[in-house]
Amino acid sequence: MLTVRDASVFFAARDGSEVHALDRVSLDLRPDSIVVALGTSGCGKSTLLNAIAGFLPLSEGSIRLDGRSIDGPGADRGVVFQKDTLLPWMSVADNVALGLKFAGVPLRERRRRAGELLRLVGLEAFADAAPYELSGGMRQRVGIARALATEPKILLMDEPFGALDSLTRENMQELLVSVWARTGKQIFFITHSIEEALFLGTTVVVMSPRPGRIVARFDLEFVRDFARDGSVGAIRSAPKFSEMRETIRNIIHGFDARMGALQ
Amino acid sequence: MTAIADVRTAPRRAPIRRIVALRPVGRGGRPTLAITAATGGGLIGLWFLVSSLRLASPLFLPRPDEVVTQFIAVATDGYANATLFEHVEASLARVMSALLLAAAAGIPVGLLMGMNRWVKGVLDAPIGFYWPLPPLAYLPLMIIWLGIGEVSKVLLLTLAMFAPICLSAQAGVRSVSVERVNVALSLGAGRGQLFRDIVFPSALPEILTGLRISVGIGWGTLVAAELIAARRGIGYMIMSASEFLATDVVFVGIIVIAACAFAFSAAMRGLEHWLVPWKGKS
Numbered sequence: 378m379l380t381v382r383d384a385s386v387f388f389a390a391r392d393g394s395e396v397h398a399l400d401r402v403s404l405d406l407r408p409d410s411i412v413v414a415l416g417t418s419g420c421g422k423s424t425l426l427n428a429i430a431g432f433l434p435l436s437e438g439s440i441r442l443d444g445r446s447i448d449g450p451g452a453d454r455g456v457v458f459q460k461d462t463l464l465p466w467m468s469v470a471d472n473v474a475l476g477l478k479f480a481g482v483p484l485r486e487r488r489r490r491a492g493e494l495l496r497l498v499g500l501e502a503f504a505d506a507a508p509y510e511l512s513g514g515m516r517q518r519v520g521i522a523r524a525l526a527t528e529p530k531i532l533l534m535d536e537p538f539g540a541l542d543s544l545t546r547e548n549m550q551e552l553l554v555s556v557w558a559r560t561g562k563q564i565f566f567i568t569h570s571i572e573e574a575l576f577l578g579t580t581v582v583v584m585s586p587r588p589g590r591i592v593a594r595f596d597l598e599f600v601r602d603f604a605r606d607g608s609v610g611a612i613r614s615a616p617k618f619s620e621m622r623e624t625i626r627n628i629i630h631g632f633d634a635r636m637g638a639l640q
Numbered sequence: 641m642t643a644i645a646d647v648r649t650a651p652r653r654a655p656i657r658r659i660v661a662l663r664p665v666g667r668g669g670r671p672t673l674a675i676t677a678a679t680g681g682g683l684i685g686l687w688f689l690v691s692s693l694r695l696a697s698p699l700f701l702p703r704p705d706e707v708v709t710q711f712i713a714v715a716t717d718g719y720a721n722a723t724l725f726e727h728v729e730a731s732l733a734r735v736m737s738a739l740l741l742a743a744a745a746g747i748p749v750g751l752l753m754g755m756n757r758w759v760k761g762v763l764d765a766p767i768g769f770y771w772p773l774p775p776l777a778y779l780p781l782m783i784i785w786l787g788i789g790e791v792s793k794v795l796l797l798t799l800a801m802f803a804p805i806c807l808s809a810q811a812g813v814r815s816v817s818v819e820r821v822n823v824a825l826s827l828g829a830g831r832g833q834l835f836r837d838i839v840f841p842s843a844l845p846e847i848l849t850g851l852r853i854s855v856g857i858g859w860g861t862l863v864a865a866e867l868i869a870a871r872r873g874i875g876y877m878i879m880s881a882s883e884f885l886a887t888d889v890v891f892v893g894i895i896v897i898a899a900c901a902f903a904f905s906a907a908m909r910g911l912e913h914w915l916v917p918w919k920g921k922s
Contacts (some may be wrong), residue, residue, distance in 0.1 A: 432822050452828030462823045465918030466841050478837070509921040522839035528829060 379406040379531055380562070381430065384438035386424050386589075397509070397588035398424045400437065404582065404591070406531060411557060411564040411600060413578035415571065417629065421589015422567045426535050429565060430456050443531060452476055455578030459536040461516045463508035469519050470495065470504040476527035494522040497556060514545040518552065525560065532564045550576055551609065558604040571625050575599055575618060576609075583628055591630050595621065702888040707895070710888040719889055720880040722872050728896060730872040734790070735858050735904075738797030740856060746802045750809025751840070760810075762831055771803035775861045779868060793862075800861045801854035802872050808850025812843025845912075845919045852908040859901050874900075 386399035399421040406412050415420040427433040431450040439628055440447045442454070450456075455476075463472045471478075473494050474487035482490070495501045498518040500511075508516060538546045550573060557564060568574050574581045577600055583593040599612050612618060623624055625635055664670070684704060690696055691703040702710070715724040722730075753760040770778075775796055786792035816839050824838045866875025874893055881889035912919065 430822070430826055432825075450822065450825035451825070454826060456823055456826040458819050458823065460817075461820050462817070462819045462836070464820070464841070466844075466916070466920060475837070479824075479828045479830070479833050507918065509918060523827070533826075632802070 378408065378443060379565075380404075380439075380441050381425070381429065382439045382441075384425065384428060384440060385436050386428065386433065387436045388423070393414075399428070400588035400590040402589070402591055406563050406565055406602040408563050409561050410579045411577050412564060412580045412582065413566045413568060413574040414582050414584055415568055415574040415578075415625070416571060416584035416589075417586060420586040420587075422584050423535055424589060425584075426533050426565065426567055429531075430454055430533050442452075452480065452527040453530050453531045455527060455529035457517070457524050457532070457534045457537045458540045459522045461508070461513070461520065463516055463523075465508055465518055467508075468504065469500065469506050469508060469511070472508060472519055473522045473526055475523060480527065490526060494526055495519075497525070497559070498522045498552060512545075514541050514549055517541065517549060521553070521556065523560070525556070530563070532562050534564060534566045536567050536569070539568070546573075547609070551603075553577065554600055554604055557600075571622050571629075574615070574625070575621055576603070576612065581625070583625060585629075593625070595625075597621070699885060700887060701798060707888050707891045711892045711895075714877075714889060719886075720877050722877075724877075724892070724896065727872060727874045727877045728900065729798075730870075731862060731866065731874045732900070734793055734797060734873070735855070735862050738794050738801055738858055738862075739771030739855060741794070741798045742801035742805055742808040742858075743851060745798075746854075747809050747852070750806035750847075750850075751813060751835075751843065753806070754813025754843070755835075755839070767803060767806065770799065771807075775800040776864055776868070779865055783869055793865050793870065796865055797858050797861055801858045804854040804857060805847070805850045808846045808853070809843060811850075812846030813839060815846060816842040837842055845916045848908070848912045848916060852905065852912070854907060855904050856901070859897075859904065863897060 381402055381404040384399055384402045385397075387396050388396040390396045402421070402425060404412065404425075406442075414425060416422050426431065428435055429447070431447050431454070434448075463469075464475070467475070470488065470491040473491040474482075477487045477490060492501065492504060495504055498521055500515060500518055500522070503511060503515065508519065511519065520537070521532075538549045541549060553564075554577065556629075562578075566577055568577075575597065578595075578597055579600055581595045581597060582591045583595075584590065585592045599615075599618060603612050606613065687701075689703055691701050698706075711724075713719075718724070718726070720727075746829065749752065749759075749763065753763055778799075779792075779796055782792040782796050786795065820838060820842065821834065824834055862873075863875035863878075866873040867879045870876040874896055878890050878893035881887075881893065
């Protein structure tokens with residue numbers, strides 16, 4: 378289990394002043410959950426993810442994974458970025474197996490594991506392709522397979538589908554849910570799309586900017602319903618779904634109005 | 641009614657479709673090979689014409705066929721104490737050994753300068769001081785210190801070729817994206833693995849560009865250095881020929897240099913194609 382306690386982050390702005398990027402954020406990520414951080418840009422959600430990944434130290438507070446304090450990046454937390462970070466000089470299979478190579482797993486075993494993971498994301502036919510021969514959506518699937526290869530306890534995803542067209546995006550959401558249902562990984566997912574947050578999250582935390590803090594929190598069942606029934610249409614058109622969408626939209630817009638009043 | 645009948649009985653013509661494309665910027669990737677070949681042929685024709693009509697003295701401008709004859713003579717009988725092949729061999733040996741030395745030093749030093757603040761801080765001043773200097777300016781110093789033999793020439797070339805390789809390796813390290821490094825770290829990469837599997841391959845396209853530039857610089861410097869201090873080499877051959885106003889031999893030398901430089905540049909492009917086929921695709 379991952380616990381974030383009173384995490385605060387201060388950056389130095391270019392003019393030397395302090396930027397309060399994250400303000401006393403507390404969060405629990407339980408096994409088998411998808412926690413989605415939802416907010417406009419600048420609300421500190423990427424800062425939070427970078428801190429959990431270990432790329433960024435906290436100014437105050439603590440992050441623990443299974444009781445151990447986090448003090449840098451590690452293979453127990455897999456990361457998927459919005460920007461595709463596959464290595465162009467390696468085949469798709471070698472990219473997937475990169476973490477296993479770092480861990481010293483022998484080549485034959487790496488190949489076998491890469492094949493399994495590519496099957497999981499539906500790309501078994503592209504094992505020997507070069508990354509630049511794949512479409513954007515396929516590359517993100519390879520990224521997910523690569524992050525899963527080291528069997529991390531948690532998957533951290535920073536707007537992974539943000540650069541995809543909306544049709545591909547829906548396919549990727551369904552793929553992620555099916556991967557989650559089959560592997561039972563806990564996932565921390567960042568998005569600025571309300572629909573995506575509602576569809577994917579077992580928990581959705583709404584964040585507000587300046588300073589970045591959690592302003593609302595919802596426990597949802599949509600993703601579990603989808604994993605059980607497999608019907609996207611039924612979930613997206615359910616009255617509960619649109620009700621929740623309006624609730625969250627009002628929270629975010631209400632916040633914008635207050636910011637406007639301040640200015 | 642009649643109008644419709646007319647249309648039906650009109651002979652069917654194959655549709656002439658107008659194939660369109662967005663207006664290109666500049667030449668827009670259209671092929672230029674034919675134009676280049678025609679220009680080359682035209683220039684040779686012009687040379688032939690001017691020299692055959694004796695518009696210029698044959699002492700200054702020999703005919704192309706005279707140059708070809710001289711080429712065969714120089715290749716078989718030799719000129720200035722060596723055959724053409726031996727001159728070219730001497731020059732190539734100098735450039736190749738200097739390239740190997742410069743790459744062996746420049747790539748690791750440049751990578752270290754990109755990775756480490758101290759290495760960068762220490763080496764920035766000496767490299768920044770010497771590399772804008774024209775190599776021929778410090779050639780006399782090389783000769784005073786190391787004599788007129790091969791060592792001074794190879795070292796001169798090595799120095800001239802080191803800087804672009806070193807600078808491009810630094811630029812290569814700078815071009816590695818933070819996300820790429822972070823992903824590797826979160827996959828459990830250690831320092832050595834991060835360098836070998838992420839930083840070095842990411843920097844490789846820039847390094848190869850640096851090698852290409854340095855080969856060009858090296859070749860140019862070599863010929864100039866041989867004009868001043870050598871007993872063998874293609875530059876020396878040109879210099880000797882000019883002293884006897886053997887213009888046709890000078891032409892032979894220039895053509896050989898051009899051919900060598902072209903071959904080098906083609907080889908480097910081949911190397912790039914082979915080592916970094918992904919260049920510009922991600």
